[in-house]
Amino acid sequence: MPYYQALGTGPVSFVDANQSQEELPLSAIYFSANGVDASSSPLYTSANQGVILALLQQMVAQGFVAAASQPVTPPSLTVTAVQAGPMGNTITVVLSDPSAAAGTVTVTVSATEVYSGLTPAALGTSLGTSAAAANGLVYLSDPGTGEMPAAYTGTIGPGPGFDAAVPEAADNSQTAFTLAATSTSDATDAENIQITVAPASGATPTTFTLTVSWSKVATGITLASLSTATPFSYLITVSGQSGPLPAAGTVTLSGGASAAGTTPATPASASLLASS
Numbered sequence: 001m002p003y004y005q006a007l008g009t010g011p012v013s014f015v016d017a018n019q020s021q022e023e024l025p026l027s028a029i030y031f032s033a034n035g036v037d038a039s040s041s042p043l044y045t046s047a048n049q050g051v052i053l054a055l056l057q058q059m060v061a062q063g064f065v066a067a068a069s070q071p072v073t074p075p076s077l078t079v080t081a082v083q084a085g086p087m088g089n090t091i092t093v094v095l096s097d098p099s100a101a102a103g104t105v106t107v108t109v110s111a112t113e114v115y116s117g118l119t120p121a122a123l124g125t126s127l128g129t130s131a132a133a134a135n136g137l138v139y140l141s142d143p144g145t146g147e148m149p150a151a152y153t154g155t156i157g158p159g160p161g162f163d164a165a166v167p168e169a170a171d172n173s174q175t176a177f178t179l180a181a182t183s184t185s186d187a188t189d190a191e192n193i194q195i196t197v198a199p200a201s202g203a204t205p206t207t208f209t210l211t212v213s214w215s216k217v218a219t220g221i222t223l224a225s226l227s228t229a230t231p232f233s234y235l236i237t238v239s240g241q242s243g244p245l246p247a248a249g250t251v252t253l254s255g256g257a258s259a260a261g262t263t264p265a266t267p268a269s270a271s272l273l274a275s276s
Contacts, residue, residue: 002032002033002071003030003031003032003071003072003073003074003243003244004030004031004032004067004068004069004070004071004072005026005027005029005030005031005067005068005072006026006029006030006031006036006065006066006067006068007026007065007066007067007068008026008059008064008065008066009064010026011023011024011025011026012024012026012029012052012055012056012059012065014048014051014052014055015051016043016047016048016051017045017047017048017051022043022048024038024041024043024052025041026065028040028041028043028044029041029056029065030072030074030243030244031067032100032244034100034245035057035060035100036053036056036057036060036065037100037244037245038052038053038056038103038244039100039103039104039222039223039242039244039245040074040075040223040224040241040242040243040244042224044103044222045103045222046102049101049102049103053101074243074244074273075240075241075242075243076240076241076242076243076271076272076273077223077226077227077238077239077240077241077242077243077271077272077273078238078239078240078269078270078271078272079091079093079236079237079238079251079253079269079270079271079272080236080237080238080239080253080267080268080269081235081236081253081256081267081268081269082183082233082234082235082236082237082267083134083136083182083183083235083267084256084264084265084266084267085135085256085257085258085259085265085266085267086135086256086257086258086268087111087113087135087136087137087256087268088253088255088256088267088268088269089252089253089254089255089256089268090111090112090113090136091109091110091111091235091236091252091253091268092109092110092111092250092251092252092253093107093108093109093236093250093251093252093253093270093272094107094108094109094110094249094250094251095107095246095247095248095249095250095251095272096108096248097220097248098245098246098247098248099220099245100244100245102220103222103245104220104221104222104245105220105221105222105223105245106217106218106219106220106221107217107218107221107226107232108215108216108217108218109215109216109232109235109236110213110214110215110216111137111213111214111215111235112211112212112213113136113137113211113212113213114209114210114211115127115209115210115211115212116207116209117207117209118207118208118209118210119206119207119208120143120146120147120148120149120176120177121146123140123143123177123210124140124143127139127140127179128140129141131180131182131183134182135258136182136212137181137182137183137193137212137213137214138156138164138179138180138181138182138193138195138212139179139180139182140177140178140179141161141163141178141179141180142163142175142177142178143177144165144166144168144174144175144176144177144178145168145174145175145176146176146177147168147169147170147174147176148168148169148170148176148199148205148206148208149166149167149168149169149176149177149197149199149208150166150167150168150169150172150176150197150199151169151197151198151199152166152167152195152196152197153194153195153196153197154194154195155191155192155193155194155195156179156180156181156190156191156192156193156195157191158187158191159184159187159190161180162180162181162184162187162190162191163178163179163180163181164178164179164180164195165177165178166178166179166195166197169199169205179195179212181193183234185233185234186233186234189214189216189234190234192214192215192216192234193212193213193214194211194212194213194214195210195211195212196210196211196213197209197210198211214234214235216231216232216234218231218232222242223242223243223245223272224242226238226242226272227239227240227242236253238272242272243273246272246273251270251271251272252270253268253269253270254268254269254270255267255268255269256268
């Protein structure tokens with residue numbers, strides 16, 4: 001979807017919901033397939049958006065505000081994984097139901113880590129054995145009996161452990177191993193981690209697949225609010241200047257890399273307008 005900068009003689013003045021005189025700069029106004037769009041402005045709040053949109057549409061109809069002839073690349077927010085390393089490459093940001101009129105969008109942030117061909121002996125190497133050394137959302141906090149696990153689906157339990165004990169295949173009264181949340185910065189978010197253990201097929205499997213996932217939805221929020229008070233701080237930070245609402249789509253973070261020698265681990269990141 002191309003974007004066009006608004007042209008006019010100066011900022012657009014209006015009286016806000018608190019009866020204060022405000023000015024909307026032309027740099028915050030764009031045109032897209034949805035028409036005139038001021039959702040990038042912090043003034044475009046739920047209290048003000050009605051009067052701003054009506055005023056802009058009237059000014060467009062009267063010719064006081066128009067679209068430039070050449071498309072531009074608007075500002076974008078940068079999404080960065082909180083945890084450095086390749087784990088961040090599994091994070092996706094899904095934008096849906098964008099409303100240019102309301103200046104809001106529904107945002108879903110998810111991460112799904114799949115570890116296949118695991119053995120009990122290799123589990124610690126794959127996941128890490130402490131929060132500091134973790135390679136993803138969880139780490140091996142207790143190797144347990146070291147026996148093959150049973151098929152298992154569950155969530156990280158509540159504090160203080162923030163962990164999940166996976167039972168043995170041979171004796172479900174015994175714990176094959178225990179996984180714990182890498183981050184406990186937010187108890188509710190830590191407990192949102194889903195864990196699935198699927199032993200390989202066959203009568204006596206020797207390997208299993210571990211799937212660890214996390215997902216959260218925020219409905220009808222502004223892009224500006226993502227950088228000031230993101231509800232997804234468990235997984236990501238959001239920075240930069242927000243532009244107009246992008247089209248619905250999916251953005252996947254990339255570039256996350258493990259530490260190598262003296263080079264520290266790199267967090268994955270992406271532009272929030274990459275789907276436009």
